[in-house]
Amino acid sequence: MSLRAAARAYPALLRAGFASAVAYRAEFLIWMFSTNMPLIMLALWAAVARSGPVGAYTQDGFAAYYLCTLLVRLLTGSWVVWELTMEIRQGVLAMRLLRPLHPLIAYSAENLAAVPLRGIVAIPVLSILLWAARSQLGHDPLLWLLLPPALFGAWLLTFLVMALIGTLALYVESAASLFEAWLGISAVLSGYLIPLDLFPQAVQRVALALPFRFLLSFPVELMLGKHPPAHALLLLGAQWVYVAAALVATNLVWRAGLRRYSAYGG
Amino acid sequence: MIEVERLRKSYFVHRRQPGLRAAIRSLVHRPREEVKAVDGVSFQVGPAERVGFLGPNGAGKTTTLKVLSGLLHPTSGHVSVAGHTPQDRAPAFLRQITLVMGQKQQLLWDLPPSETFLLNRAIYDIPRREYQETVAELTELLGLSGLLDKPTRQLSLGERMKCELAVALLHRPRVLFLDEPTIGLDVTMQATVRGFVRAYNERFGATVLLTSHYMDDVAALCPRVLVIDHGRLIYDGSLEELVRRVRPDKRVLLKLSRPVEARDLAKLGAIVSQSDAQAVLQVSQAELQAAVQRALAQLPVVDLTVEDPPLEEVMRELFERGVAEGAA
Numbered sequence: 272m273s274l275r276a277a278a279r280a281y282p283a284l285l286r287a288g289f290a291s292a293v294a295y296r297a298e299f300l301i302w303m304f305s306t307n308m309p310l311i312m313l314a315l316w317a318a319v320a321r322s323g324p325v326g327a328y329t330q331d332g333f334a335a336y337y338l339c340t341l342l343v344r345l346l347t348g349s350w351v352v353w354e355l356t357m358e359i360r361q362g363v364l365a366m367r368l369l370r371p372l373h374p375l376i377a378y379s380a381e382n383l384a385a386v387p388l389r390g391i392v393a394i395p396v397l398s399i400l401l402w403a404a405r406s407q408l409g410h411d412p413l414l415w416l417l418l419p420p421a422l423f424g425a426w427l428l429t430f431l432v433m434a435l436i437g438t439l440a441l442y443v444e445s446a447a448s449l450f451e452a453w454l455g456i457s458a459v460l461s462g463y464l465i466p467l468d469l470f471p472q473a474v475q476r477v478a479l480a481l482p483f484r485f486l487l488s489f490p491v492e493l494m495l496g497k498h499p500p501a502h503a504l505l506l507l508g509a510q511w512v513y514v515a516a517a518l519v520a521t522n523l524v525w526r527a528g529l530r531r532y533s534a535y536g537g
Numbered sequence: 538m539i540e541v542e543r544l545r546k547s548y549f550v551h552r553r554q555p556g557l558r559a560a561i562r563s564l565v566h567r568p569r570e571e572v573k574a575v576d577g578v579s580f581q582v583g584p585a586e587r588v589g590f591l592g593p594n595g596a597g598k599t600t601t602l603k604v605l606s607g608l609l610h611p612t613s614g615h616v617s618v619a620g621h622t623p624q625d626r627a628p629a630f631l632r633q634i635t636l637v638m639g640q641k642q643q644l645l646w647d648l649p650p651s652e653t654f655l656l657n658r659a660i661y662d663i664p665r666r667e668y669q670e671t672v673a674e675l676t677e678l679l680g681l682s683g684l685l686d687k688p689t690r691q692l693s694l695g696e697r698m699k700c701e702l703a704v705a706l707l708h709r710p711r712v713l714f715l716d717e718p719t720i721g722l723d724v725t726m727q728a729t730v731r732g733f734v735r736a737y738n739e740r741f742g743a744t745v746l747l748t749s750h751y752m753d754d755v756a757a758l759c760p761r762v763l764v765i766d767h768g769r770l771i772y773d774g775s776l777e778e779l780v781r782r783v784r785p786d787k788r789v790l791l792k793l794s795r796p797v798e799a800r801d802l803a804k805l806g807a808i809v810s811q812s813d814a815q816a817v818l819q820v821s822q823a824e825l826q827a828a829v830q831r832a833l834a835q836l837p838v839v840d841l842t843v844e845d846p847p848l849e850e851v852m853r854e855l856f857e858r859g860v861a862e863g864a865a
Contacts, residue, residue: 276628276662279659279662280659280660280662282659283655283656283658283659283660284656284659284660286655287645287648287652287653287655287656290645290648290652291645291647291648294647294648294688295647362641363641365603365608365636365638365641366638366641366642366643368607368608368626369606369607369608369631369634369635369636369643370631370657370660370661371628371631371632371660371661372660529610530610532608532609532610
């Protein structure tokens with residue numbers, strides 16, 4: 272299917288994805304409330320910061336950081352890796368492959384369609400909380416302008432990495448465990464558990480060069496106004512280079528995987 | 538429409554004994570074995586033909602259908618469907634085919650079928666007018682009214698299968714691959730599905746390749762059958778010819794006005810079953826005429842019917858004989 276044809280079909284895909292997300296509203300809410308790690312980390316660090324700032328973070332600083340982290344996490348989350356590995360193992364992927372639409376485009380719409388529903392719940396609650404911590408947020412409107420593409424880049428990178436690892440289920444049976452490993456490393460190096468600038472210099476240098484930062488920390492850094500606009504723009508460019516690389520890698524693994532596809536599950 | 542030449546498809550599977558020791562050993566050593574699912578199959582199917590694909594479980598039927606629909610890459614050989622190489626999965630190819638698998642579904646589980654219909658309309662880029670016409674036509678042929686707005690998970694198996702067929706045919710494919718489309722359905726629903734497949738084939742001139750374990754499906758729908766066993770094609774021709782070749786004898790059903798001695802029946806042919814009011818004999822083709830005449834003359838016959846042996850029996854015998862003899 273050409274990209275133009277995919278673009279024509281995309282609104283219908285989003286509509287169906289949104290309808291499915293609404294049908295699963297109870298699971299959806301449970302998932303949202305289970306995404307509470309940033310709040311646990313906030314409680315922990317706020318207690319530590321009571322006796323004085325940790326690095327550049329005061330109690331309010333931690334509050335702003337983890338609330339931004341929670342917001343970015345809710346808006347950029349994806350679940351394609353579990354769906355893909357399950358559909359490959361059960362042979363359901365076959366039904367998607369029969370349609371003249373790349374299955375990854377269909378998955379992307381299903382995942383993206385859930386974002387508004389998350390937003391409906393997440394944004395009002397977090398807006399109130401962020402209002403309380405507004406003194407810690409960035410004030411440069413340029414940085415806020417860069418936030419939507421950075422959030423979209425973070426979502427796309429998350430989705431593509433998940434799709435890449437999920438596609439490995441065409442080769443190995445343990446793709447889901449591989450993802451668990453990725454998730455563990457990512458929790459540390461994306462800034463989900465600890466702000467990256469609290470790490471020792473050497474670890475920071477490594478963390479800042481790896482793609483994990485662009486999954487989560489980078490949009491948070493924009494919201495907290497941690498970069499001058501020119502540098503932020505450079506980082507946005509770097510994020511999208513990673514997105515492009517992930518797109519190419521996923522496509523290559525996907526194509527090669529389909530040659531091996533032996534339609535598990537009959 | 539479909540050309541298959543020396544198609545082979547093999548898989549590698551890991552062999553492992555049960556038990557903890559074997560599980561630990563498999564961490565370091567995994568013996569692999571090549572399984573030939575399809576082993577040098579060749580056939581052609583013309584436009585608008587309805588062909589039945591028969592074979593025991595694991596014979597290679599579904600694998601062949603998956604290769605033909607572009608889901609699997611052949612290990613070797615040449616395959617062409619509607620002028621395309623299926624494994625390229627070109628959009629123009631995918632728009633011309635459909636594969637319905639009785640045990641898989643494309644309907645969105647928690648949404649009404651009408652949502653999947655709209656989704657497929659967008660994916661296949663079906664013009665609104667054509668879409669409305671097709672939906673109206675399919676609704677009439679399959680009796681879908683009232684079903685399309687109920688969530689799929691609340692439909693019965695039969696209702697769901699009808700909707701599956703409809704959504705698979707919305708884009709009016711020219712080639713239908715049907716893999717056990719009537720599995721699990723009751724007799725009435727099986728007949729509905731059969732009638733629908735025939736009507737679609739006649740109305741749109743679509744080519745149909747069907748696998749089914751229900752011989753009634755094949756007998757009702759397919760003037761031609763392909764029989765595959767252990768990955769090899771062992772028969773290609775009409776169903777009647779297959780029956781004649783495998784089981785040249787006939788079944789003579791006698792309804793009797795009073796009980797008769799078994800030895801009197803045995804003079805006419807082999808006794809398949811006998812009760813006071815009925816007997817079934819197996820008689821060779823050559824002796825059929827004489828046996829019928831003698832039965833009518835010598836026995837208290839109320840009614841007499843001559844039938845082919847049941848298809849299930851014919852197939853069982855064919856597969857038991859094995860590939861070598863069947864191919865003869």
